[in-house]
Amino acid sequence: MQRRSILYSLLGVAPALAWQDPQSPLPTSAAEAVSMGLPKFFTVPDLEAFAALGDALIPPYDGRPGAREAEAADFLDFLLAQSPTDIQSLYRGGLATWKLRSKAGVPAALKELSEPWSHAGPSTPYAKFLSAAKIAFYQATLNSRQWASAMATRSRAASGIGSYWMPIE
Amino acid sequence: MKTKYDVLIVGSGASGGMAAHTLTRLGAKCVMLDAGPLIDPEKQRVLRPVADLPYRGFGKPGRFPHVTQANEFSANMWADEKQNPYSYDPEDPYYWVRIRLVGGKTLAWGRASWRLSDYEFKGKDHDGYGDNWPISYADLAPFYDRVEPLFRVSGRMEGFPQIPDGNFLLDDSKDSECVQRFLASCRNAQVPTTKQRRSTGTLASSLNLLLPTAIETGNLTLVPNAVVRELSYDRKTGRVTGAHFVDRISKREFHVEAKAVILGASTLESTRILLNSNLANSSGVLGRYLFDQFYVKNIVQAIVPEARGGKAPRTLMGGGGYIPRFRNLKTKEKNFIRGYAYDFGSGNSPGPQYFNAYGEELWKKLADTQGSGFNLTAMGEVLPRYDSVAHLNKQKTDAWGIPVLHLKQKYTANEFNMAKDAMNTAEELCRASGFEILAKHWEMVPPGESIHELGTCRMGNNPKTSVLNQWNQTHDIQNLYVVDGGAFVSGGSQNPTLTILALTLRASEHLAEEMKQNKI
Numbered sequence: 001m002q003r004r005s006i007l008y009s010l011l012g013v014a015p016a017l018a019w020q021d022p023q024s025p026l027p028t029s030a031a032e033a034v035s036m037g038l039p040k041f042f043t044v045p046d047l048e049a050f051a052a053l054g055d056a057l058i059p060p061y062d063g064r065p066g067a068r069e070a071e072a073a074d075f076l077d078f079l080l081a082q083s084p085t086d087i088q089s090l091y092r093g094g095l096a097t098w099k100l101r102s103k104a105g106v107p108a109a110l111k112e113l114s115e116p117w118s119h120a121g122p123s124t125p126y127a128k129f130l131s132a133a134k135i136a137f138y139q140a141t142l143n144s145r146q147w148a149s150a151m152a153t154r155s156r157a158a159s160g161i162g163s164y165w166m167p168i169e
Numbered sequence: 170m171k172t173k174y175d176v177l178i179v180g181s182g183a184s185g186g187m188a189a190h191t192l193t194r195l196g197a198k199c200v201m202l203d204a205g206p207l208i209d210p211e212k213q214r215v216l217r218p219v220a221d222l223p224y225r226g227f228g229k230p231g232r233f234p235h236v237t238q239a240n241e242f243s244a245n246m247w248a249d250e251k252q253n254p255y256s257y258d259p260e261d262p263y264y265w266v267r268i269r270l271v272g273g274k275t276l277a278w279g280r281a282s283w284r285l286s287d288y289e290f291k292g293k294d295h296d297g298y299g300d301n302w303p304i305s306y307a308d309l310a311p312f313y314d315r316v317e318p319l320f321r322v323s324g325r326m327e328g329f330p331q332i333p334d335g336n337f338l339l340d341d342s343k344d345s346e347c348v349q350r351f352l353a354s355c356r357n358a359q360v361p362t363t364k365q366r367r368s369t370g371t372l373a374s375s376l377n378l379l380l381p382t383a384i385e386t387g388n389l390t391l392v393p394n395a396v397v398r399e400l401s402y403d404r405k406t407g408r409v410t411g412a413h414f415v416d417r418i419s420k421r422e423f424h425v426e427a428k429a430v431i432l433g434a435s436t437l438e439s440t441r442i443l444l445n446s447n448l449a450n451s452s453g454v455l456g457r458y459l460f461d462q463f464y465v466k467n468i469v470q471a472i473v474p475e476a477r478g479g480k481a482p483r484t485l486m487g488g489g490g491y492i493p494r495f496r497n498l499k500t501k502e503k504n505f506i507r508g509y510a511y512d513f514g515s516g517n518s519p520g521p522q523y524f525n526a527y528g529e530e531l532w533k534k535l536a537d538t539q540g541s542g543f544n545l546t547a548m549g550e551v552l553p554r555y556d557s558v559a560h561l562n563k564q565k566t567d568a569w570g571i572p573v574l575h576l577k578q579k580y581t582a583n584e585f586n587m588a589k590d591a592m593n594t595a596e597e598l599c600r601a602s603g604f605e606i607l608a609k610h611w612e613m614v615p616p617g618e619s620i621h622e623l624g625t626c627r628m629g630n631n632p633k634t635s636v637l638n639q640w641n642q643t644h645d646i647q648n649l650y651v652v653d654g655g656a657f658v659s660g661g662s663q664n665p666t667l668t669i670l671a672l673t674l675r676a677s678e679h680l681a682e683e684m685k686q687n688k689i
């Protein structure tokens with residue numbers, strides 16, 4: 001340490017600056033890391049049904065966290081509360097059907113997801129809801145802090161770091 | 170008394186930047202107004218984990234209903250849709266994608282840099298549709314030659330007449346094995362292929378490649394945050410005299426004077442300024458012949474079977490290329506005229522939407538196909554039509570009280586038939602390469618979304634059917650030029666910016682010459 005700081009002063013760089021690591025600012029925690037959001041879109045029981053759907057669609061797998069570990073349902077509830085009304089209706093209607101259909105078991109309730117891919121997407125509102133929810137749970141899981149920390153040791157690409165444009169006046 | 174400039178340039182993107190670069194070096198005193206602020210893209214961006222963004226990368230819902238390219242990382246870069254509204258008929262949505270910053274859309278462009286050819290400039294001679302440009306490829310070639318080195322365009326010489334070769338940094342990089350297989354299938358099917366042609370460098374923007382040189386001459390005064398409302402005009406002389414503009418932040422109104430005006434505010438914005446000024450429209454075609462290129466994104470998503478299960482040897486996957494137009498060159502298709510091009514790439518991981526599975530089965534499929542994708546996007550020529558039009562919507566104004574545009578453009582049979590052909594051909598080429606087809610479709614994105622909006626202020630020899638002459642100078646007003654994509658008569662399937670740059674260089678030298686001869 002001593003030798004290094006001498007080196008830096010010989011190079012004309014103040015040690016304080018040389019040791020300042022721009023990658024590690026003051027440690028902070030985002031609210032999501034320490035607390036739960038309050039449900040805003042679904043009621044508490046509906047949010048649990050929605051989380052169960054998330055579990056079925058995106059369960060944990062081979063060391064990857066699933067939708068529940070990633071608190072994806074809570075996050076999507078927050079997003080849905082601000083979403084356009086057509087999306088809100090799709091999710092409200094879809095969740096009501098899921099609650100009924102899942103009584104007969106998950107495979108029966110999700111059989112619409114075995115339709116082959118088409119660009120236009122599925123035709124019935126419930127099938128549309130399921131495909132939308134599948135993608136939303138998947139992305140909310142991959143973009144979560146739980147995913148980033150679980151995957152950090154596996155691959156650098158998995159940590160989801162991007163170049164963020166700061167607000168412009 | 171404030172300075173009276175030689176030239177007022179509106180816009181600082183590809184076209185405005187090129188005009189400033191050219192004119193200031195020829196000694197003209199220029200003032201440039203841009204609606205956006207001056208930012209340093211390096212300082213404006215920071216590295217952040219997606220999980221730390223308030224919306225986990227999804228972005229605030231409803232903030233950018235028409236900018237599918239926007240995500241939470243880039244959201245602050247795009248022009249705000251609430252401050253900058255526009256309208257369209259609900260059955261024909263138009264996705265208008267804008268950036269209002271000094272440097273314009275060149276801060277974010279994909280840099281694909283292709284020349285047009287006489288298949289575009291003389292398209293009517295070839296198949297009878299539409300109009301020829303008032304210039305030919307030979308007129309523009311010397312200007313392309315000078316623009317390419319400025320933007321450090323890399324590419325490979327091919328001798329294809331539909332995408333003439335240029336002054337490239339030669340790209341002789343090796344292709345991966347899956348790309349080689351695909352290229353062989355193309356050769357068998359007599360479909361031409363080449364490397365991408367792209368502007369290179371960390372940033373390839375007007376902001377770093379054009380504006381600094383212009384400022385160094387001491388002849389450029391740059392005014393950011395200056396939203397141009399309309400041009401001022403002297404009836405006695407029949408000349409424009411400058412522009413009225415509004416400060417973006419304070420909303421204070423100003424006027425700046427110049428001997429000549431160059432509009433480079435981007436295709437639709439320059440037309441909007443002219444419509445709001447009620448100028449340069451003796452032909453009645455200002456705002457008409459709006460077109461773009463249709464995009465069918467991931468028209469085919471295939472899998473390279475040998476890459477499944479993470480088993481790809483290092484040399485198998487990666488890289489891509491370009492297929493230039495090959496339809497209707499020497500032969501004639503039955504149900505469409507003109508043609509399309511493809512971008513293709515390998516090594517992507519197909520997303521969960523492609524798999525009819527959920528839960529553990531979905532995870533297995535995703536893991537199995539990770540990095541094994543091969544996909545193509547088709548980009549097709551859109552026919553310019555009189556009825557595709559931008560006009561003023563006087564009921565609606567932007568955040569500065571300026572009337573906005575109502576946009577009307579839709580794709581028709583020629584484009585749909587072309588898109589279907591593009592899907593079928595892409596599928597055949599992939600199958601012939603031994604790839605599995607995971608998904609195919611021919612649904613194009615809405616007009617505008619390709620970010621290649623063109624026309625509405627087109628060139629022509631006849632002042633009754635065009636707004637600009639062959640020098641991008643308005644037929645009606647000698648000291649007024651429009652240099653952005655508005656001038657295009659047709660657009661082929663090539664990305665337009667290299668042509669915008671070459672046209673602007675040519676037009677700016679013409680203006681400088683006119684000023685030297687005291688014609689302006």
Ligand SMILES: Cc1cc2nc3c(=O)[nH]c(=O)nc-3n(C[C@H](O)[C@H](O)[C@H](O)COP(=O)(O)OP(=O)(O)OC[C@H]3O[C@@H](n4cnc5c(N)ncnc54)[C@H](O)[C@@H]3O)c2cc1C
Binds near residue numbers: 182186204270620653
């Ligand atoms: C994500 C993305 C990818 C792209 N990829 C490619 C590609 O690969 N190849 C290609 O050829 N093209 C591509 N493009 C398109 C390319 O960026 C544009 O063709 C090019 O920038 C157009 O130049 P321009 O000068 O006409 O407009 P712009 O670059 O948009 O500049 C216009 C400027 O005018 C200003 N302005 C607008 N209205 C006013 C007003 N009223 N008053 C004052 N100033 C005003 C704006 O603030 C802006 O700075 C891409 C664009 C984007 C966004």
